C-alpha cells in the first residue's frame with residue numbers, strides 16, 4: 001500500500017471500482033480529480049489491478065496529491081477462478097463471470113475490516129454498481145454510498161423507463177422495435193439491445209436483483225459525463241430515481257492536473273510508435289479502429305473489418321485485442337494484409353494508447369464499440385464516430401451518438417454479440433465497413449456538418465471541466481455535500 005501525498009486534505013473519499021478496465025480507468029481518474037481538490041482519496045483494489053495504475057497514482061502522489069492505492073488480496077482460488085484472474089478482461093471464459101462476481105463479494109470482510117480501522121475515517125464510499133455489497137459496508141460505517149455505473153444518464157434513464165413501464169412485454173419478439181416511454185425524444189430499441197442484466201431470465205438474475213436493491217438504498221449517483229452532452233437527461237434521470245446525480249466528466253481530463261503526466265499507465269502501449277506514425281499522416285485523415293477491452297470477434301468478422309478498411313483507402317490504426325489475435329489471425333495479417341496496406345495501416349496487437357491517439361490531429365474518425373469510456377473519449381477529442389455496439393449499454397450509447405448528438409454513423413449492427421463469446425461468421429460485411437468509413441470521412445456537406453457538431457461538443461466537454469464549468473462545479477458540490485455529511 002502506498003502512502004498519501006503531502007497535500008492538505010478535507011474529508012476522506014473511498015473509491016471501490018469494479019475490476020474491469022472500463023470501470024477502473026474512470027474511477028482512477030475520479031480519484032485523481034478528488035485528490036486534486038485536496039480530498040484524501042483511497043482507491044481500494046486488488047494487486048493485479050493496482051499494478052496497472054501504480055504509475056499514475058505514484059505520479060499524482062509525487063505532485064503532492066493526497067491519493068492512496070490500497071491493495072487487498074482477491075480470493076481467486078476460493079471463488080473457483082484461475083490464479084491471477086482479477087479483472088473481467090482476464091477471464092478465460094464467460095462461464096466464470098459468476099465466479100468473478102462471487103470473488104468480488106468475498107472481498108467484503110477484508111474491506112469492512114480495513115475501513116473500520118482507518119486513522120482518518122471515510123466520509124463516503126463511491127463504488128461500482130456491480131459491487132452491491134458495498135452498500136451494506138457503507139451502512140455499517142454510517143456513511144453515504146454513491147454509485148458509479150460507468151455509463152451516461154441518457155442510457156441509465158432509458159433502461160429505467162423500459163424496466164418500470166414493462167413496455168418490452170408489448171412486443172412479440174426480441175427483435176421488434178419499441179419506443180422508450182417517458183422520455184422527450186423518440187428512441188426505439190429492441191429487447192436484445194438492452195443491457196443483459198435487464199434480461200430477467202439470465203443466470204445473473206440474483207446479482208441483478210441485488211444491484212437494483214442496493215441502487216435503491218444508495219445516496220446518489222456519480223456519472224462520468226457532462227450536462228451539455230446529456231441534453232436534459234441528467235435532470236430527468238435525477239427526477240426518476242429521486243436522488244442526486246453528479247455529472248463530473250470527462251474525468252480523464254484529470255490527467256492534465258498532474259504536471260508531465262500526459263499519459264496513464266494503460267496508455268503506455270506503443271506510444272512512440274503510434275504518435276510517430278500519426279505525425280507523418282495528413283490532418284484528420286486517419287481512422288482509428290478499436291473495440292475496447294472485452295469484445296471478442298470471430299476470425300471471419302476480423303477479416304471483414306480488415307477488408308473493409310483496406311477497400312476504403314483511408315489510412316487507419318486498427319487495435320486488435322490480444323485475445324482476438326489467434327494464430328489464424330496472425331497468419332492472415334502477416335500473410336498479405338499488412339503488405340497490401342503498407343504505408344497506410346498500423347496494426348496494434350494488444351493495448352493502444354487510446355486517449356493519446358484520439359487527441360492527435362491526424363485522427364479524422366473513430367470506429368468504436370460504443371463502450372461509454374471510448375464514446376466519451378471520442379466526443380472529448382471532437383472526432384466523429386462509426387458506431388458498432390456489441391453488448392451492455394452500448395446500443396443506447398449509440399443512440400446518443402448517432403441520433404441525439406448526430407456525431408456518428410452506424411455501421412448497421414442490430415443485435416448484440418454475447419460478451420466473451422465469439423459470434424460465428426460475420427454480422428457486418430466488408431462492404432458495410434467500407435461504406436461506413438467512406439460516409440464518415442466524406443468531405444462533403446454531410447460529413448462537414450457532422451465534424452462541426454463534433455468540434456462543438458469537444459469545446460463543451462472542455463468548458464465543463466474548467467473552473468466554473470458544469471462538471472467542475474458539480475464536483476465542488478459533491479465534495480461539499482459529502483464532507484458536510486461527515487462533519
Ligand code: UDP
Nearest residue numbers: 022025292293294351352354371372373374
Ligand atoms: N483502452 C485503451 N487501449 C486499448 C483498449 C481500450 O486505452 O487498446 C481504454 C479506452 O481508452 C477506454 C477503456 O479502455 O478508456 C475501455 O472502456 P470502454 O468503456 O470504452 O469499453 P470496455 O472495454 O469496457 O468494453
